[in-house]
Amino acid sequence: MGRTPCCDREAVKRGPWSPEEDDALRDYINRHGTAGNWISLPNKAGLRRCGKSCRLRWLNYLRPDIRHGAFTDEEDAIIISLYSKLGSKWSTIAAQLERRTDNDVKNHWNTKLKRRLAAxxxxxxxxxxxxxxxxxxxxxxxxxxxxxxxxxxxxxxxxxxxxxxxxxxxxxxxxxxxxxxxxxxxxxxxxxxxxxxxxxxxxxxxxxxxxxxxxxxxxxxxxxxxxxxxxxxxxxxxxxxxxxxxxxxxxxxxxxxxxxxxx
DNA sequence: AAGCCAGTCAACCGCAGGGGT
DNA sequence: GACCCCTGCGGTTGACTGGCT
Structure with a gap:
């Protein structure tokens, strides 16, 4: 059995996104949206990327309504508090923070907050x-x-x-x-x-x-x-x-x- | 100046679950 | 009800960077 891969690993580019790829993805989504189908989006946008990769890049980085940079003390406190209640429900925790992504919250926890707890x-x-x-x-x-x-x-x-x-x-x-x-x-x-x-x-x-x-x-x-x-x-x-x-x-x-x- | 190491974060992987057929 | 497709999610990896020796 096993699942079929979501895309042809030989045919798609992997690794860090170039500014050109970012522009192509941003332009396409600004003009057409995702049309509810990430799998077909790369072809339409002229990108040699997996649909999942495009989705992740957009959601975690290119989306205009997200905030990058250092977490505030208050955000830290909210994360710690919610983690103690919910565990690693990163999307739920991120939803409680304004304009933060689950990936950001998860990284922040794993790299900073978890160390504090360990100490x-x-x-x-x-x-x-x-x-x-x-x-x-x-x-x-x-x-x-x-x-x-x-x-x-x-x-x-x-x-x-x-x-x-x-x-x-x-x-x-x-x-x-x-x-x-x-x-x-x-x-x-x-x-x-x-x-x-x-x-x-x-x-x-x-x-x-x-x-x-x-x-x-x-x-x-x-x-x-x-x-x-x-x-x-x-x-x-x-x-x-x-x-x-x-x-x-x-x-x-x-x-x-x-x-x-x-x- | 060079090498090493730890920290950071973007990106990938695989699984779960929802919705459509 | 079974199957398939797709999205969302959480765990993990690996490239990059800055500080230290």
Whole structure:
């Protein structure tokens, strides 16, 4: 059995599109549309391309109503939140973002956001976190209702929320990513947390379960324990201000006596 | 200056599912 | 109901690029 190929692989060109091909495809679709048939479109447009390739090129790149370039913090937060709910439903997630393609969202997740989660996963809280109470919205950012993590029963310090990158940028000079991101369980050896975790493991700083703090926030409904920080790092970070307020952030001092000293 | 490596992103592949016959 | 065609989707690959050694 098996399916017949959608096009003759010998006869069609593959690989990157030339500007001429882009122009030919754009011109044809602008004049005729796709006529609901991508398979026959390449012939009509004079392109030696597979119909699927034409469709992909148009949908992911040439279409005028799509946006390329860096994702905003808010888009990141939405992606993380929706991924935690839906999994890899990229088309559904992309539909919630203005003018983004599923391919863009998928690439962004695989190249950036997934790494952040991997780094976070190597930073599991030392204290088991209690089940969160019902979601409590505490500010009016449009996407915040998806993202807010509710206060927990353990001693916490509520701060402004940061994205991972913003958070790291806000850290005091002595608190580099290497010292801020520690894996409490790793015994000095890096778990699979990407370069950040690896550098943390090699930095040799004395991350202590007694003084450490786990920071949770930025979306994902508990999915996303973002950082483990020393209390000194946290004290500096927690007082910083940030325009990119994307959701609630809660610090979980592993030593409850620290909570008062951190505010 | 050259080589290596990691990150990024465009593009391809194959499968699933819907619609038409 | 079975089959075929086509589109849409998600996973994966590979070319390219910039930074680092």
């Amino acid at each position: 976070a996963a190597a930073c599991t809280p030392l204290l088991p976190l209690p089940a969160p109470p019902p979601l409590a919205a505490t500010h009016t950012s449009p996407s915040s209702s998806l993202l807010l993590l509710p206060p927990l029963a353990v001693p916490t310090v509520k701060t402004e929320a940061y994205t991972c990158d913003d958070f790291l940028q806000q850290l005091p000079p002595t608190a580099t990513a290497a010292t801020a991101l520690r894996d409490p369980f790793a015994d000095g050896a890096a778990t699979d947390g990407g370069s950040t975790s690896a550098s943390a493991a090699s930095s040799g700083s004395n991350w202590s379960a007694d003084t450490g703090v786990v920071v949770v926030g930025g979306g994902g409904g508990g999915l996303f324990p973002e950082f483990c920080m020393s209390s000194d790092d946290l004290a500096g970070a927690a007082t910083a201000e940030d325009d990119h307020f994307i959701g609630g952030g809660y610090y979980y001092p592993l030593d409850p006596s620290l909570s008062s000293s951190l505010v």
